[in-house]
Amino acid sequence: MSPKSPPPPSAPQRRPSTFRALMRLRPYAKPAIPRIVLGAVAALAAAVVALLIPAVLQLLVDGPLSSGDRAQVWPAFAVVLGLGIVEAVMIGLRRRLVLTPSTHVEASMRNSLYAKLQDLPVAFHDRWQSGQLLSRSVSDLSLIRRWLAFGVVLLVVNVLTIVVGFAVLFFYSWALALLFMVASMPVFFVSFAFEKRYSIVARRSQDQVGDLATSVEQSVHGIRVLKAFGRGKHSLDEFAKQADDLRGTEIEKAQAISRLWLWLLLVPDVAFALCLLGGIWLAADGQLTVGQLFAFFATATVLRWPVESIGFLLSMTFDTRTAADRFFEVLDSENAITDPAEPVTIEAPEGRLEFADAHFRYQDSPAQYPDLVNGVDLVVEPGETMALVGLTGSGKTTLLALVSRLYDVTGGGVRIDGVDVRDLSRQELRRLVGMAFEDATLFSASVRDNVLLGRPDLADDPAEADRVMREALEIAQADFVDRLPDGVDTRVGEEGLSLSGGQRQRLALARAVAARPAILVLDDPLSALDVDTEARVEAGLRRVLASTTSLIVAHRPSTVTLADRVALLENGRVTAVGTHSDLLATNEHYRWVISSLDDDTTPAREEVLA
Known part of the structure; x- marks a missing residue:
């Protein structure tokens, strides 16, 4: 460990849950919560509108297309176009609502971190690498901002969309919906198992980013010494080694994410194939109309993005949890050099100094x-x-x-x-x-x-x-x-x-x-x-x-x-x-x-x- 690495905890402590760790951000996010909630409502409205389009398509297939009445096609087309426009407006509104307040949250957290760093004693700065503090104040807070503006909103909305979407699927065909749900269950088990592996690697990666930033800072500040002693190559070798360690960790992260994506892409495809076989049999048996079958798969297609997005939204959430942990490590640092409860004032100082x-x-x-x-x-x-x-x-x-x-x-x-x-x-x-x-x-x-x-x-x-x-x-x-x-x-x-x-x-x-x-x-x-x-x-x-x-x-x-x-x-x-x-x-x-x-x-x- 570097002599100025963040000090490890004095004793092993139980790691709080991801939810509890992220809830610590609430005091900073509180002013932005109303607009974030409105943004989530707008995103949910966009998802509901997207789920309504298959219902219109069902009426179109079972109605005008089956009867040959072309006059009824244009009203259905107008309804689908209108729903698409509403969906686009809701998505744009969601972005407009959440982007600005999330930047204010980031600024507030950065100001708090800087104020804490100014308040902490010299002994704290003796122990901590400057690059670690720099990475916390820049990259970690930027990650938290992106999660507040994008990750948490879509995570909540997509989960709700999946719930509502499965309800719609049950409305069309309970048998196909049950088959689709059971076939999709491995995605959720894999996602939960993913957290334990990924969070450890994510923390190691962010710490290594801080170490790398420290190396760059030291090399820049000490450039005269490195040049004077001809040690530029040595410094480059040390930097390359740290960069290679970080690259290895990032590859490990990518491998963990790729394994998750394997399941996220494979399982829905298998579920679609099974539902297609079951749907054709039900339609041939007369238990399901062609329009209902078409609407079922259109709805399942709408649900595919929310299901697939769970993977990267979870990885983003776990990265943010690690960033929050690193942020609060500094804010939780004890400052033994504080002002007294009732400070004394020397009105007319004479300057007598005594040890x-x-x-x-x-x-x-x-x-x-x-x-x-x-x-x-x-x-x-x-x-x-x-x-x-x-x-x-x-x-x-x-x-x-x-x-x-x-x-x-x-x-x-x-x-x-x-x-x-x-x-x-x-x-x-x-x-x-x-x-x-x-x-x-x-x-x-x-x-x-x-x-x-x-x-x-x-x-x-x-x-x-x-x-x-x-x-x-x-x-x-x-x-x-x-x-x-x-x-x-x-x-x-x-x-x-x-x-x-x-x-x-x-x-x-x-x-x-x-x-x-x-x-x-x-x-x-x-x-x-x-x-x-x-x-x-x-x-x-x-x-x-x-x-x-x-x-x-x-x-x-x-x-x-x-x-x-x-x-x-x-x-x-x-x-x-x-x-x-x-x-x-x-x-x-x-x-x-x-x-x-x-x-x-x-x-x-x-x-x-x-």
Whole structure:
């Protein structure tokens, strides 16, 4: 299993019936149900009209055609033509009624899924493949829409048509109708047996589609790496293997459907042949008129499509059931990071940040493994800048993520101005805390939209928004934006990959600065900058950090110079806190950590910072 595959259920659970699984769609489909029902009524009316045509033909055969009265043929022709027109109108009305509301259902479900994905914690996205989520939000929901607009309507209508049609057949000849019904029974037994086999294969197919989408996404995003290392052929081989697995599953699905179609086509033909023999004998014996025999077979012909359609309608229904299961797997995912019932509001934040015996470990971590954050006690006073220093894996980035509840502590607490962050609403907390990450992610939007992402309050004040943006860009030394084709209105590429790493980091830093948070959390946001640019950015940051509480992960000795104090992390614990000079003088491990970092301080740099 891929490390980011959907997690399997913790314990085997009884799979709900197809009906119960599909009934979970009812809250989303409820607004569309009236028009779907009207569409079904229109389709049923079309089917009833189709069943009336054989009755007219019976009268035509037993009447004018048998007597030779040609004058009566034209009225019968007009009636059949009229019934055909009514049937066509009803079919068109059915399509018109159901197509539009089904698209609204799809849009509503997609919005719910997207909102849920935005609400779920980072830990959820760590476990799930993005391709699996993408396939659920696109192909699965599209399948559900088609089933609502087409599958469920025709399935219900065709079953009712079969029932009504058999009643009509019994009206013409109970003996032939009974023979036809008994001969057709294998179709229904085969259809029910088909569900168990097909549903398993259908689920495997849809999961493999998600895996394939993930492979495509990873290859596109990592195209530079694949090309740089000449691994395009390897990636193609892996993709081809997954595609071949999916092809095999699709063939297995096709084989299951073909076996069903064998019975759906063979059984009615056998039933027709037996009824033809019986009908000729009854007509020769005088128990059935030629017109009745003709109407019986005309009605049976009308029923042939509803009977044959059961196969693909059932397969479509089982595919939809699997799609619904996959959709609700995401919606049923538990979100442990939620807003409190009665959230606290910090009216005038000072920015005091405190870690009180904070612990964190992943839920699936083996019991013998130590916590990633293992009892951190640390206080950052209002307006103070604290640098976090430690070896790789010491817990620096994880500790930062606890501040804004990207992850929740599993022990102890994190407090802002004496209030536990879990007592704040997530919106309030993320208004107070701004973050910039080492791996700067930008969105496929304009530079302006990326920088002002954290300031929705400025949407109605363009002048103030422009001032805040320009100030943030100046602090981040992101003046390169004015040299872009459309300046700050230039649309950056997907994930900002049209920009260099340093340019992305500077825009991400500008985004954090523009948010004007009470607490600024920076995860080594300057790692991709050259020495001189970093010095200018740090000079600008000093103005911001003078009044903002800041917690900065430092991977360069030069970044430590921004801090008032430094906290040393070892194996998830803070083992020393003090100024840079004090720790150099008193802590051997700190000297070792600092010496392991690249010291790129130059005279030119020192001049900029002076």
